[in-house]
Structures are given as structure tokens and as C-alpha cells.
Amino acid sequence: MSSVADASLSVPDRQRFPLLRALLADPFTCVAVILVTGFLVTAIFAPWLAPYSPLKIDVLHKLQPPSVEHWFGTDHLGRDLLSRVIYGARTALTIAMVSVAIAGAIGLMLGLIAGYGPRWLDAILVLTFDSLNSLPMIMFALAIITVLGAGTGTLIIVIAATSFPSYARLIRAQTLALKNSDYILAERLIDASAARIIFIHLLPNVVGPLIILLSMDIPVVIMVEAGLSFLGLGVRPPTPSWGSILYDGYTSIRAAPFMVIFGGLPLVLATLGFTFLGEGLRDYLDPRLQLRRPA
């Protein structure tokens, strides 16, 4: 009790980086920050970190167990597994961030339009969001892949198309809540344009919860990318992806079990890291937001 009283009496110190401090205070979030930072560094500096080219085939030394030359061993084409895992981080994070950013931007725009625009437009947009949201995501994704063919571009389109509706719904709800607040009414009284109201006044105030939601969706996207690449429907070979490494390991699981172990581990660590980081961000910024479903 006394500490509470002390805190309320003393003048609070001006803390620098309050968000980072709050995140590091929780041990799990702290580990998550370290993991995520590690994966980001790995992805950015992949060419310097990888001991070999991830594409260099050396059939004479295929399926070699971990050794001093190849820490994670080699795959069925003799490619260095560690290098492929390192470049896989680049693939996973690039796709996750690009597609989440695109989905976030689309969701933000449509949500603002639905929330601030005329009622008929709102009705149409909400029906669209609800229709897209009520489709089983993986089935929808597979249908798009059938039409467009597998590849990195398709993957980004699939992820953006399946995730933007929930972002748009969130932004719409936020916009509706703010639409009739005094400061917006004041802007309208002085004849401010709709664009000015939306971009200068609404956007900064609705974007906060979206950022939390986006950060919580990054591990889901990493999972979907790996899953689809595992099925051979994601990133095209020979581009290294954790999912395709897992598939290569899966096909030679008896001869080289280390391949699935080293292929799966970074995927597990990355999804855990991003999930706990998202949870930490959520707890700090907006504890009311709900947990996502398992993918």
C-alpha cells in the first residue's frame, strides 16, 4: 500500500521510451522482443549472416547431418540448411509485413469511407466485409490460388484479401464512434472538406487499435505463408521458405529428421515471438481487444 501512496505523492519521473519499458517489464514480452529483434536482424542481414548461398546445389553432399561446415546439415539437393533457414526469415517477414501493410491500408480506407460516408455506401461496404468475413479463410485462399496460380504475389493478394475486412470493420466502428463528437462537428460547421476531416482529424484517432490488430496478425500471416508453401501453393521453389524447407524435410523425414526439426523451429520461435509481442502491445495499449483464433 505504501508504495502506491508514495507514487501518487511524488512527482513522476519523465520516463524515456515508456512503451519499450512497459514491454520489457514483462519477462515473456521481453523474450518476445529479443526474438522478434533477432528475426528482423536475421532477415535484414541475411546475405552477411548466411555461410553459403541458399540456392547453391551440391548433390554430392545431400542430406548430410549437422556438422562443423553445415551447422544445420544439408537438404535433399545438398543446399546448406542454415543458409536456407536464414533466407527463409527474409521471405517470411517480407511477405508478412507487406501483405499486412496492404491489408491495413485497404481496411483503413474502406473503414473510414464506410464510417464517414453516406449510409447506402456504408450498407454496401458492411455487407461486403461481412460476406468476405463469413467465408472460411483457407478455402477462400485456395480458390484465389487456383485462379491466379501459386507464387509470392498471389500469396500477398490472398492474405490481404482475407484479412482486410476485419480491419475495415474495426476502423468503421471507431469512425462511427467519433463521427458525431464535438471537434468533428466543429470542423463541419466551418465547412471543412470531407477529405480534410477524414485525413487530418479522423485518421490519427482511429489508427491506434488497427496497429495492435496488425501486429497480432503478423504471426498468423507467417503461419499461413509457411502452411501454403508447405503444400506447394505458396512461395515458388527454389526461393527459401520455412514452409518449403519443412516440406523438403517431410519427404525425407526418415533419412534426415534434422531437416524438419531445423525447418520448424524458426517458424515456432517466430510465431511465438510475434504473438507474445502482440499480446504485450495489446495489454499496454488497449486491453479490451480480443485474442485471435488459432490458425
Next chain:
Amino acid sequence: MLAYAVKRIGLGLLILVLVMIAMYAAVFLVPGDPATVALGPRATPELKRLLIERMGLDQPVWWQIIEFFRNALTGNLGFDVWSNRPVSTLVLEALPNTLILGLTALTVALFIGVPLGCLSVMRRGTAADAVIGVLSVGVIAVPSFVVAIYSLLLFAVTLRWLPAIGAGEAGDFVSQAKALIMPAAAIALGWIGYIARMVRASMMEVMGEPHIRTARSFGLPEWKIVSKYALRIAIIPTISLVAVGLGSILSSAVFVEAVFARPGIGKLITDAVNTRNYPVVMGTVLIMTAIYVSITIAADLLIARLDPRVRDVFRG
């Protein structure tokens, strides 16, 4: 209630119609003629002519769309030119395996997740609560197909306790049950954590209500308050969650089914997408979407029945 039900079902049907139109349009939007697209790289002139006839592509477009709807309504989803069998037969053959997998996984998750959530509430603020909390988030984060591969490596390849692939011998219950253990566990794991967290969250809200306080003032033991008076109310949000969960489990079983080569919907559609077998993909997606949408509607109606406030929200 009736108005709500009609609105909800109407919306569901509208969604299905929109999906069908979108999928039908997709075939025409892709460059190249639909027959070639549907057949993919296998298009020989004879197959193409056969398909054009079968798909009615020589008819005007408006007629085709009407035909498509009429056929879909009577359960005719078209023909898989490749295996020379109706798509509906293919889907109906694969569906039971996926349904059994999804229902088993969900049942296991409920039987473990709900008690864990209750335990968390009874021991709130203690180390047990914290451990359950962290483990829940942890298992949600881990991709189910990685769990599947790791358990395959451990229990099938290394220890040889369980069969690695397939759905078991037809008619042999023990072998089917054995083949079900690993895929069901891989899917259930994440859902255990999710259900535990949801039960805990909704129960914590209920715990502050007057009837709980009354029960406590009567000196009822905590486990009885939790299991008898709190859970009954707190379970409502979990019902809708579990229903929606079944829908999404059925489609995300794709990955786990691929790992265990289990002949279900997942394997059917993955093979079809890989070979761009258009009629099979369309038929499967349509049926899975219909199942998903109906489960969601059923859950919403059940919730509305249990909690009148939901209907009012929808009305307003």
C-alpha cells in the same frame, strides 16, 4: 426472434449466392477460355470439347448462370473430367474423414479447455493462473501443421507407436481411432488454449455479478460457484466461438491432413488446386462455405435464443 432468424438466414443465403457468382465469374475473368482454364495443362482437344459440352459453355452466359444455380441447388456440382466422376461424390467421400477429425479435435479441446479456464478463474492471480495463461497463448501461437510434423517424427517415425499416414483400415475401428489420434491432437492443441482463455475472460466478467456474490455469501464452495453458477452464463460466448471454430477447423484441417496424408477435404482440394482442377476446387469451396455459413448461422440463432440482448443489437 423470427425476424432475426429470417434476416440472419437471408444474409447467409445472399453470401452463398455472392460466392457462387464470384467463383463463376472468376473462371471467365482469367485469361484464356474457361475450358482450358478448368482443364489446365491437361487440355487435349477431345477433353476440351467434352468439357465445353458438359459445362454448357456453348450456351449463352445468362443461361449458364441460371443452369449453374439450378444444378447447385439440386446437388449437382458438375463433373470432374479427370477422374470422370461427379464432384459431389468426391466431396461426399472425403467429407466424413474431415468431419470426424474436426469434431474429435473440438471435443477434446472443449473437455480440456473449459476445465482449464475454470481452474484459472478459481486460482486467479496465482502461479497456476499465470502458467495456464502463458501456455494458452503459447499453444495458440504454434502452427498446427508443425505440431503435426513433430508428432509424426516422434510418435510414428521414431517410437513407431502410431501409424504415420492415412485414416485407418475401412471398417476397423481400432486402426481408424489410432490414425485419428495425432491429427486430432495437433488441431486440438491450439484450441485448448483458445477455449481456456475465452472461458476465463467471460467468466471473470460474470464473477462480479450479484448472483455470484449472493452464492458466495451463502457460503457455497468456490468450485460450485464457478462450475454451477458462473459457467452457465459464461459459456454463452464460448458456444458461438466453438461453432465458428468448427467451421474454421474443417477448412484449416487442410494442413494437418496434408501431413498425415489423410484422405479428407483438405487432401481433395490441395490436389485439385495443385493441378488447377477447377470444377473440384469450385465444388469443394462451395460446400465448405455452405457448411461454414450454416454453422455460423446456427450458432448465432442459438445465442440469440439464449441471450435476448443479441437480437436487440441486431435490430438496432
